[in-house]
Amino acid sequence: MVSMRHEAIVELIRLCPAFAAEMLAGVADLVVPEYESAELGSPDLSEVVPTERRADAVVTLNQDSRAVLGIVVEVQLGHDSDKTYSWPSYVISLRQRLRCPVEVLVVCVDDSVARWAAQPIQIGRGSVITPIVIGPKVVPVIDDANIAATSRELAMLSATAHYAVPGVLEALAAAIAADFEHGHVYSELIWAVLSGTARAKWERLVTATTWEYQSPFARKYYGEGKAEGKAEGKAEEAAAGVLTVLRARGIDVPDAIRDRVQHCGDLDTLEMWLSRAATAETIGDVFD
Known part of the structure; x- marks a missing residue:
């Protein structure tokens, strides 16, 4: 795997x-x-x-x-x-x-x-x-939001290597909050990489941001009540989030499954699939 x-x-x-x-x-x-x-x-x-x-x-x-x-x-x-x-x-x-x-x-x-x-x-x-x-010794510790904003990708790499250093996750959260093209993808990628207290800290950080998150992971952790009223018409973005995490985990998605995800209009089902995808080892771990 x-x-x-x-x-x-x-x-x-x-x-x-x-x-x-x-x-x-x-x-x-x-x-x-x-x-x-x-x-x-x-x-x-x-x-x-x-x-x-x-x-x-x-x-x-x-x-x-x-x-x-x-x-x-x-x-x-x-x-x-x-x-x-x-x-x-x-x-x-x-x-x-x-x-x-x-x-x-x-x-x-x-x-x-x-x-x-x-x-x-x-x-x-x-x-x-x-x-x-x-390697970790040459990856810079980016704990300043302004510096992180100049290269969100380098801030992501810094977070994977130095997530335990104070200020690193905070800087990354602030940097990707302004990235409406890839921000939600980066948020989900770092969430999937982290575990334990680091993942819990990341969830708290992104909950506090004012960014208008649109991914299914974001809707779950950044205020379901606020997102609920805007859920209609978001199934396409939710399906894209599921497929993005599966691709990031190196799991091949058969055409039939891809079609099933893209045509699913139920956000609760899509969020369930995303939750499973974050820790899945095979496509069977996600879909019944």
Whole structure:
């Protein structure tokens, strides 16, 4: 089963591809070429004959309608000796596809895993690939709402690594309150990553905000009474919330189930499905 923390970080890249470049430049202090756009590429980095290999995410930075940097993003939660073979193959495959330099960006939530991942990978006597690693020690502690607002994605990463540090969750809650495009998704992602007292604290924080939340999770925790009068016509947003959490947890949704969710008009049922999705391991854990 794919970890929710793993999928939450990958989802940040999917929602904001430029965040990969921001981590390289702003956290890892790597010189990134000037670019006009950042877009997701195919994570399939297989060769024609070898076994299929898929990265967590692939981001391409473009300038003047051409690729200037390819970024292979991997979220690594544990030691995996096979990655010393797959990561170089990712670089070679993507470099051949894009015809530009390529970096491997590895995001870790554990310091020991970060130290392991940062080791240079010796290909041969004259060939070495060194992953760029973002671990807890280099992820900044963002406990200021103004700073968090300048990069909500980095604030999210900070919250996954430093949620116990005073002010971090408060800064994130304030930052995403103004994000009407992705705010409710980010709120649900961090809620699913947290547990115990940290999750309870997050629920209290978002309950106190003045943001007009629209997701099913938000309606449940941010004032059911206020949302009840606006529930009509919200089934589409609620269904999207269920499918977003399932995708973030790495659970495949068959077309029949997707159709069932999208055509469900009962908010209580949708909220029940969302509650189950937050901790589900299989699609059967959510739907009867």
